[in-house]
Amino acid sequence: MAGITDLPFRRLVARFGAGLVVSEMVASGEMLTAKPSVRAKARSELGLDLPTSVQLAGREPEPMAEAAKIVADMGAKIIDINMGCPAKKVTGGASGAALMRVPDHALRLIEAVVGAVDLPVTLKMRLGWDSDQINAPELAKRAESAGVRMIVVHGRTRMQFYNGRADWGAIAAVSEAVSVPVVANGDIVDAESARVALHRSGAAGVMVGRGAQGAPWRLAQIAAALYGRALPQLPREGELADMISEHYEDMLRFYGSDVGLRLARKHLRWYAEAAGAPLVDEMMRTTTPEATLALIRAAFSERVAA
Incomplete structure (x- = not known):
């Protein structure tokens, strides 16, 4: 979910x-440069009593350990190691899912991070590099022995990228291999898909990624259905326009007006697609915050969240 x-x-x-x-x-490596825009990615001040996990990617143990120390000092409550990203620019640099091809080196990286901080360290990975190298259960066992406290598995190989369907059943071998919690990920978009994923994987929980695009309330909806919690109060009509406007303005404050205006467009498109709102093309072309906010009001004032 980069960006x-x-x-x-x-x-x-x-x-x-x-x-x-x-x-x-x-x-x-970028974290060690102290570049403000990079450090901003690891900020965790939510204003709520909810833990934030900061996900680090890298290919060498020492920079990963140093970066873990930095984000711990910044307030992270959990350090997550990324061994699941399939993007070519990441795997081409021997990071992300590419680490699953070299488990001995991957373990040295895990051990370095675990040894660098007092925080819980978790691991995100895929089933393996390709269908001929499904090694998630083996790597999970070694990661647990190295001190990893939770393992998230996306039910695809790296070579699948996001094609086809996530194989939640294949995650069951990881659940059976370790005693730490295993979390199922991939194609979980609502309560029904979460139930099926939990049943097939034997996992302790689910992680939602793309299913929350345009629907930041989705995680709360799924938790309510699975665990009998109170349903979240969804924004209705004018409330939806208010919420999207607040999100937009928060992005402008966080990134600055020019960058925030550009980066917010993908969120506005997802909101519009989810709510069936008009004026999408116009929102993608606006060049001032004032014009964008006016279009948000026009597009979403009579729409409801689902």
């Missing part, structure tokens, strides 16, 4: 209710 689960979006998801929110992936 999506930034602090403004995590604040919004947390406001509706979630068990845990995770930062967008932060490159460990």
Whole structure:
């Protein structure tokens, strides 16, 4: 969820209710440069009593360990190691899912991070690199022995990227291999898909990624259905326009007006697609915050969240 689960979006998801929110992936090497825009990815001040996990990606143990120390000092409650990103620019640098091809090296990286901080360390991975190298259960066992406290598994291989359907049943082998909690991920978009994923995977929980795009209340809806919690109060009609406007303005404050205006467009499109709102093309072309806010009001004032 790089470029999506930034602090403004995590604040919004947390406001509706979630068990845990995770930062967008932060490159460990870039974290060490102290560049403000990179450090901003790891900010965790939600304004609510909800833990934030900061996800780090990298290929060498030492920078990963140093980056973990930095984000711990910034207030992270959990450090998550990314060994699941399938993007070519990440795997081409021997990070993300590419680490599953070299489990001995991956373990050295895990051990370095666990040894660097007193925080819980978790691991995000895929089933394996491809259908001929399904090694998630083996890697999970070794990660548990190294001190990892929770494992999230996306039910696809790296070579599948996001094609086809996530194989939740294949995650069951990971659940059986370890005693730490395993979390199922991939194609979980509502309560029904969450129930099926839990049943097939034997996992302790689910992680929602793309299913929350345009619907920051989705995690709270799923939790309510699965665990008998109170349903979140969804924004209705004018309330939906108010919420989207607040999200938009929070992004402008966080990134600055020019960058925030551009980065917010993907969220506005997802909101419009989810609510069946008009004026999408106009919102994608606006060049001032004032014009965008006016279009948000026009597009969403009579729409409801679902």
